Amino acid sequence: MVSFIQDVTHFLEDYSKFVLRDDLFVGELKRGVDGVFVVASPSIEPDKETGIEYYSLDFWSRNIDTGDGFADLDIIYEFFDRRHHYRTDNWFIHFSHCGTQVQDMDRDQEGAKLLKLAVEFIVNKQNAIS
Amino acid sequence: MSGRVRVVNRLNVFSGLLEAAMERALDKMGTDIYMMSQFKVPLKGGGLRSTGRKERMARLRRRVSYGGAYAEYQHRGMRRDGSHVVRRYTSSGTGKGYLSDSGDKIAKKATAYFKAEADSVRM
Numbered sequence: 001m002v003s004f005i006q007d008v009t010h011f012l013e014d015y016s017k018f019v020l021r022d023d024l025f026v027g028e029l030k031r032g033v034d035g036v037f038v039v040a041s042p043s044i045e046p047d048k049e050t051g052i053e054y055y056s057l058d059f060w061s062r063n064i065d066t067g068d069g070f071a072d073l074d075i076i077y078e079f080f081d082r083r084h085h086y087r088t089d090n091w092f093i094h095f096s097h098c099g100t101q102v103q104d105m106d107r108d109q110e111g112a113k114l115l116k117l118a119v120e121f122i123v124n125k126q127n128a129i130s
Numbered sequence: 131m132s133g134r135v136r137v138v139n140r141l142n143v144f145s146g147l148l149e150a151a152m153e154r155a156l157d158k159m160g161t162d163i164y165m166m167s168q169f170k171v172p173l174k175g176g177g178l179r180s181t182g183r184k185e186r187m188a189r190l191r192r193r194v195s196y197g198g199a200y201a202e203y204q205h206r207g208m209r210r211d212g213s214h215v216v217r218r219y220t221s222s223g224t225g226k227g228y229l230s231d232s233g234d235k236i237a238k239k240a241t242a243y244f245k246a247e248a249d250s251v252r253m
Binding site: 029031037039041042043044058060062099100105106108109114116 | 150153154157158161162165166168169170235246250
């Protein structure tokens with residue numbers, strides 16, 4: 001079973017300019033590489049009655065060019081915010097929305113800009129109902 | 131004519147939800163401190179970097195730490211007695227204070243983390 005974070009990242013790669021392991025990474029940080037890094041963030045418990053699950057993913061951008069960093073997260077913002085009723089390979093996403101605007105997380109020691117965007121997902125597993 | 135007034139509150143439910151929200155806020159702060167420190171931790175061989183941990187120590191208590199033999203030395207950038215100062219890091223952009231700097235930056239935004247999670251509490 002592919003984890004939700006992997007599934008969503010593949011979905012983003014399929015329908016956007018990002019290329020996995022080139023400028024899009026899951027759960028790992030590549031030093032000195034400009035790109036977007038996706039990490040799971042704490043989220044609320046699944047619904048006891050419906051089985052609906054809630055996921056929160058953080059999209060971190062690290063980029064020497066601040067404008068490019070904002071542009072990357074703007075793409076992700078537009079891609080996920082208020083999007084509803086769509087499928088990834090293993091999940092049905094009822095609704096996704098951005099929990100925040102793009103947040104300035106200062107710079108790393110190399111002077112590259114660090115930005116973060118939190119996206120919330122309300123989902124079911126595709127095979128949850130038979 | 132007599133009547134009875136009964137006051138019903140759900141403070142116990144609210145306090146439980148609020149505590150869960152505060153736990154999430156601390157989790158998110160810990161995750162962000164961990165992420166920021168990963169951008170800064172000295173990298174030679176990757177050994178120290180891979181020892182980074184975010185743990186739940188107890189109720190409303192989290193810890194982000196690095197282990198390994200040289201974690202403290204590298205963080206201080208010198209030995210405790212001030213000798214053996216690290217003057218050159220193998221990866222540019224990495225250096226001493228990799229964890230405390232990250233913690234300080236996130237701590238400055240603590241109110242925003244707690245407010246965001248508290249706002250999500252619904253009764």
